[in-house]
Amino acid sequence: MLRLAVTGAGGFLGWHVRVLLRALGWPAPGVITRADLADPEAVAAKVSGVDRVLHLAGVNRGEPASVAAGNIQLAVQLAEGLRQAAVPPGSVVFANSVQAGNGTPYGDSKATAAGILADSGLPVDDVLLPNLYGEHGRPHYNSAVATFCRLLAEGGRPEVHADRELSLVHVADAASRLIGMPAGGSWDPTMPALRIGVKDLADGLTGFAATYRTGELPPLLNRHDVRLFNTYRSHCFPAHYPLALPTRSDNRGALVETVKAHGGAGQTFCSTTRPGITRGEHFHLAKVERFVVLRGSAEISLRRVGDSEVLRFPVSGDQPVVIDMPTMWAHNITNTGVDELLTLFWTNELFDPARPDTWPEPVELSPATPVPVPA
Template sequence: MTKTNKIKIAVTGDEGFLGKHLIKVLKTRGLSFTTFDRTKYNLLNPESLKGFVTGKDVVIHLAGANRNTNFKLSQTNTLGTVGLLSAIAEYSPKTRLIYASSSQIYLDQSYYGLSKRQAEELLHWYRNNAALDTLALRFSNLYGPGGKPFYNSVIATFASLINEGKTISVNGDGKQERDYLYVDDAVEAIIKATLHQGKFETAELDICSGTQTSLNKLLEILKSVCPQEIPVEYKKTLSGPEWRINKDNQSAKELLGWQPTTSLRQGLINSLGIKTENTLLQIKKLVKHQDSRGMFAEVLRPEDIDNPAFGQMSINVTSPGETKGGHYHLYKREWFCVVRGKGLLILRDRATKKRKEIILSEDKLRVVEIPTNNVHWIKNIGKSDMFLLLYIDKSYNSETADTYREE
């Protein structure tokens, strides 16, 4: 494979949902690429593609149809792919082809899935008989900003209806589940496949979140991040087979070093941002705990940012002359930073009984880690309220508080 900064890429389907996001990232990363000019090239005419594929290191084939007649689906998804494969084999056999397939290839009842599966079989044939380097990326249900309502995904439809203040109609009981993948995560998989060194050892990879989510769960998350009411009505009962596909992304992790990084909650917030005037999102209302000494509030917890590894961020306001603390932790680690005012941090090691005092103030910003098994206090020694920012590596749970007052 050519060095990253010199690699030559050609892209079909650059005007589609996934293609637009890919082009944006290719530009951002300074990668050289050519897009498909329909006035010059025709996927159904391999001879016309000579100039498109010749000299390219990688062709990323995104062009396709999601919804159309069966004939059009086969013509676009299957015949268009064999036209491109034929051109690469004839004019540029060292060119790698990355094909945007779909998890619907696993569904016998989906003609769209059939057209994609047939295209994959053609990739296999050219791998085995023409020694082409090909890889099919089987994307699950893609969503994100710019999705076309009633076409790209149910999330694009929901986002559009919410932004327009309309009622969301759900067919069935809302329990039907799908695997939803944020479009930027899909793009990252394409980039990693593009820059992969050496010939691919496998012919296809499942590119998915690995998590099944029901429509009811989608609606629950949307309601939690939207300031306005979301009217929902449930209509007729669904008939026919269940379109549930259980796949994981382990092979993509092993081969490409890829895994999704965008939580469903964050992806839904980004998707809602299509029309920002109606989606000024309030992520969390803080609960203030007040007494004569001041105020305390939890700012962020793991569930707020969909990151179980995150602990807890809080803010503590202490009135002049007041002291807070007087406890210790056996396992929980804390970090203190006074961002307004002036405080005296007092630490006493329970084992050695040694005492340490540290001044923390807005004039000299610094973060201090509170050692475990140390009783600690902080006193406001300034003339105005002291604002203390705290990070704790474990979020508070009343059943496992790990907070002890000295006996």
């Protein structure tokens, strides 16, 4: 279990690194803010004695000259703090780019930054990252995936003006590579890439959205299908939930179609819950999980890992609805009625006790455990 310090902890990659560390039960990393980087003594204090410093902060968008200057300045500031550390950290891991040294202001500044960190005298793991995608990416900033997902979630449709092949890596795989985790969970530090054309990507996500808009589940035939679908769902939550389920009734009773999956693995199970009892209190990194209350009344509560706001959905078996748990959100369900609660659950994968992808995390945070907000 390593002690880490991280720059860029509040960014897209930084958040996923912190979520993975949370799942693994590692100590929360020391956060080196932009304000800290302007003060070498503050950096030195935060990196002294740690096992590994992850340099994730960078400038990806803006005027070319500002992008170049920004990436170089961040590396210079960090390197100066590293040199002043009373106990030098064990190593530095640099979230570099496959574009490093490609002749553009961004690529050349990333290559220069790698050299500056190497001159600090510490071992540097220079990780060349391709295009990253994943849950809660910023549209028009982090990736085309985030942009397409947000457009579709808002009822629009992606437009592709120039098709080209992309090499996409899920951000959790990149996070596992940066912190040095071996394969073994839902992550893969070898960073397997999805090679796909922009048009095929747009068409695939559009198909996901069209199917899911009805409450049905699109084909989830491989790990990239699952992760792209989870990325799309992250842009739908919470505005698109709950998803209504039509009920067909006659003199025999009622019928509700709770899960219509168009392909891939899956497991369905039911549970009963006594009044006042809560189930859950965990999150998933990749698993798709569906809740449908069939009898009784309940409250489903969710909190994004690393945030403090709790979202609540009152649900009832009298009007069954779907709430699909977004990945990396802690969630639970509480029986709020006076009778036994009957709930149907569906997941996109068979339960594997050796790799359950179920990570303990309370939805409600106690006052003694405030959530830090990286800057």
